[in-house]
Amino acid sequence: MKSGNPLFPGWYADPEARIFEDRYWIYPTYSADYEDQTFFDAFYSDDLVVWTKSERILAAEDIEWASRAVWAPSPIYANGRYYLYFAANDIQNDEERGGIGVAVALRPEGPFLDPIGKPLIDRFVNGAQPIDPHVFIDDDGTPYLFYGGWGRCNVVRLNRDMTSLDTHDNGETFIEVTPSGYVEGPCMLKRQGRYYFMWSEGGWGGPHYSVAYAVADTPIGPFERIGKILSADPEVATGAGHHGFLNVPGTDDWYMIYHRRPLEESAANHRVVCIERMEFEDDGTIRPVKLTFEGVGPQLLPPRHPGE
Template identity: 60%
Template sequence: MRKLLGLLLIAGLVHSASAQKKKTHAGNPVFPGWYADPEGVVFGKEIWIYPTFSAPYEKQVYFDAFSSTDLVTWKKHPRILDTAAVKWARRAMWAPSVIQKNNKYFFFFGANDIQSDQEEGGIGVAVADRPGGPFKDYLGKPLIDKFHNKAQPIDQFAFKDKDGTCYLIYGGWKHCNIARLNDDFTGFVPFADGTTFKEITPEKYVEGPCMFVKDGKYYFMWSEGGWTGPDYSVAYAIADSPMGPFKRIGRILQQDPAIATGAGHHSVIHLPKQNKWYIVYHRRPLTETDRNARETCIEEMHFEKDGTIKPVTLTK
């Protein structure tokens, strides 16, 4: 009996080692837990995902982050920022976007889900020496706390252009603005026409903007539909400038009734050495009806020869 148990143990260890060796995909979701609005970004040799903790607004009082070197194995970094470090934020901390500048990491986030200019909250910024934090409030107040061009100050995306100029692209309530950040990220630099917040809202835009550059073209992406409904999806446009104009081309990510619902609010990761592009997004499992039951997933993103994006297939 002892010999048999020994053989079984050895067989189990061999099987386990073989399984680990064969693991080439994280599988979807890429890490456990309810997380939404994921921002994927590459810092050095590490890939980071900064999501919203998906829960009722009153419980959305902190952010976790996840890092990987291979897109397969992910390490959790708990509570890299919370309301204890941001005195003006009390709930609904959403949709982080992180950018590196001068050896510092700047973490842009939405908080409080404000509904008018009279409420406290909006888009804030925190800073840290490392991508895993801990982050601390940078300004002691929101960076944007008012509605400009009717855009709710949420869903911020920090975009660094080819020349190093940094912009903040943001907006809910079906309006999207772009604003040029100043050198130390304490405010904004007005555009040549004197405006600070320029509206770039494309057709059917709802929320969740994202931008990247490929082959000299600016790809602007966003979420459409309602985040709790079956019509939630991602669409895009292409222009010669981060200011647009952006003419909607079509949807490239949407629910698959055989896989998941509520697919949307995404970001894009580019790995230049492999010349591979990935879309990082959230979706709702078919087994769930709670609106906050959202998980973070990744799919490879492919392009046609003319630069347009092929529709993304949801996978497990």
């Protein structure tokens, strides 16, 4: 038995994936028009095949400053709590209210609440629109938040409270890490001591959305583009991009979780969440990921402690 693609019914996009409390979790955007894209659902599985929905783990109505759509959730476990970073309001300049927010919960399914009552990042820095957050905790415990739209990407350090910004070693709060071809949707993983930075290219509403990557020796680069690893397949789907990943603990088994648009769909928001294996060559480069209708087979998790 395989998971099949899409993994679950409904229009969803921008998935982030984690392992929380001995389960696989996916946190996507509810893909709809802006007036309807005002809440987050999450999905969990014990085996990557059967997925169960946790509804409305966070809604815009619970965020005092969120007046428009919310999207691109990025969760992490730290300090005995679950933190969820997200974009809201799609601000176009520093005078508008919105940006990147953070919410916190005691359980991976929420309910998530806004602990600071304002955006964590609410202005343009280095030309980066404050959208599409991706949180990453390095092996030394340092938390980083990558983010950015409009073709620019920044990285900030978070304080250990996970709800405020720290400074980098050079004293700066924001460091630009934009690689060639970057559009939005940053994603970071660490494998065998190296940092794999991935991002989406192309327009999210069009057929040529895709994912490219770079590799560096530090979490702040420099990141030199290597190439694409996820693209449309004319026999399967278009608009494949904005992804997350899973690594089975204690193994070198990796999965890419991403969204794509079925061939029969042309509406920008008609996107579905899918999964494929992500494999590495002996030299550490990533093999191009093949889009499938089958998805992946069952993969149980080894027992482990709560959180990641």
